[in-house]
Amino acid sequence: MKKLSKEALGWRHSRNSEIEDYPQDWQIARVSIENKNNYQVIIPERGSFPAECTGRILYSAEDPSELPKTGDWVLVQVFEGEQKAYIMQRLSREKCISRNAAGSKTQEQLIAANVDIALIVQGLDQNYNLNRIIRTSVMVRDQGIAALVVLNKMDLVPQAQAYLDAVKAALPTTPCLAISVSQNQGIEQVKSAIPEGTTAVLIGSSGVGKSSLMNRLLEEELLSTGSVRDNDAKGRHTTTRREMHQIPNGGLIIDNPGMRELQLWSTESGIERSLEQIPEIAKACKFKDCSHQSEPGCAVLKALEEHQISPEVYTNFLKLRAEEEYHRSRVDQKSYLEKKADDKRLHKHIRAINRNRDKP
Ligand SMILES: Nc1nc2c(ncn2[C@@H]2O[C@H](COP(=O)(O)OP(=O)(O)OP(=O)(O)O)[C@@H](O)[C@H]2O)c(=O)[nH]1
Ligand SMILES: [Mg+2]
Ligand SMILES: [Zn+2]
Numbered sequence: 001m002k003k004l005s006k007e008a009l010g011w012r013h014s015r016n017s018e019i020e021d022y023p024q025d026w027q028i029a030r031v032s033i034e035n036k037n038n039y040q041v042i043i044p045e046r047g048s049f050p051a052e053c054t055g056r057i058l059y060s061a062e063d064p065s066e067l068p069k070t071g072d073w074v075l076v077q078v079f080e081g082e083q084k085a086y087i088m089q090r091l092s093r094e095k096c097i098s099r100n101a102a103g104s105k106t107q108e109q110l111i112a113a114n115v116d117i118a119l120i121v122q123g124l125d126q127n128y129n130l131n132r133i134i135r136t137s138v139m140v141r142d143q144g145i146a147a148l149v150v151l152n153k154m155d156l157v158p159q160a161q162a163y164l165d166a167v168k169a170a171l172p173t174t175p176c177l178a179i180s181v182s183q184n185q186g187i188e189q190v191k192s193a194i195p196e197g198t199t200a201v202l203i204g205s206s207g208v209g210k211s212s213l214m215n216r217l218l219e220e221e222l223l224s225t226g227s228v229r230d231n232d233a234k235g236r237h238t239t240t241r242r243e244m245h246q247i248p249n250g251g252l253i254i255d256n257p258g259m260r261e262l263q264l265w266s267t268e269s270g271i272e273r274s275l276e277q278i279p280e281i282a283k284a285c286k287f288k289d290c291s292h293q294s295e296p297g298c299a300v301l302k303a304l305e306e307h308q309i310s311p312e313v314y315t316n317f318l319k320l321r322a323e324e325e326y327h328r329s330r331v332d333q334k335s336y337l338e339k340k341a342d343d344k345r346l347h348k349h350i351r352a353i354n355r356n357r358d359k360p
Helices: 013-019 055-060 130-142 160-170 187-192 210-218 271-282 299-305 311-328 333-358
Strands: 027-034 039-043 047-053 073-078 085-090 097-100 108-112 117-123 146-152 176-178 199-203 242-246 252-255
Touching: 027 047, 039 073, 039 085, 047 055, 047 073, 055 085, 108 199, 108 242, 117 130, 117 210, 130 146, 130 160, 130 311, 146 160, 146 210, 160 176, 187 210, 199 210, 210 242, 210 252, 271 299, 271 311, 299 311
Parallel strands: 047 085, 117 146, 117 199, 146 176, 199 252
Antiparallel strands: 027 039, 027 073, 027 242, 039 047, 073 085, 097 108, 242 252
16 A cells, blocks of 8 residues: 555644644554454554554443544554554544444444545445435435435446436435446546545445445455345345545545444434334325425424424424425525525424423
8 A cells, every 4th residue: 555645544734733742652543444353554654554452442431432443543653663553542533424333222333433425325226215315315414424325236227317316306415426336337426526635435235336336446356245135136244344445546435334224323313213204294284285384283293292203303304305395496586585484483483392391
């Protein structure tokens, strides 16, 4: 691996003040691979080193998510004559992708730290699911991370454009690409979304081609890939660890094991489940074309008042719908202004509910 500058590794000058008070011989490094018991780190201008945590870090961590993760910045010490780095300190995290730990609704599992853009990958086979794209995109962007939707395996469908149109209609402000890794189509466009100094993470189910895409971007077969099952196109969970590599003349990219259930963590935990519930609840609204904002007999507003859905989930639902609506009525400035007035009323309403809720 060629020697990278700290800027190419994603270091921001705003971090300089954070390291001022540590010993001079501690060097900054970025965690590139996280194994069960050890790590690989990249030290700017030096290269890759195997690494391990000092006991102090291991024993002072109250929660597994406090330990270094792929993408984290750390301070390391490398002793003369040793080709190994000791992780002395983890530095603060900026934007992270997390999800609910398997089998737990409340435990957060960090997937990758200091991420600028998430590539939401789906395969244009049985894997494609527009609702899942929408939910993932909203959650990624809620964490302050940019999203790029990547529809892979366009070689399997005659009309990839129709899928692109559907995603663009639902998420007008989220860029979306149709590509084929196996036919080498659209790779350059993905690459240009990850310029030098930025960090991307691949997310998506097993078998959608995340590792295949990453190998293609790296111009090297660094990661193993696996076939999908014939009957349902599901992957076999080939990737088992998170690793970060540099794209030649580009940014950094983190591969990720496919998620069985894509349950991205959100500060409003359980949002995904509740968002899904809303259309079900809305079936009971008095009016078929209910906007769930002010109509009499609205089942969604009733559920909100009865605390069956949280105000956060409700606002997220509206945000999602607003994105869709904005697209549909872009030219209709009047309805936009009316909607804004409605939103104002609505927020007043939510604040009132919250106030009542805090009362004993
Ligand atoms: N038809 C087609 N197949 C593809 C394409 N890209 C990848 N594949 C195949 O999809 C299968 C799964 O690819 P992987 O890259 O291992 O998928 P992954 O997302 O990394 O899967 P996990 O590591 O299990 O999460 C492999 O057999 C690839 O050859 C494509 O553009 N078209
Ligand atoms: Mg993989
Ligand atoms: Zn309603």
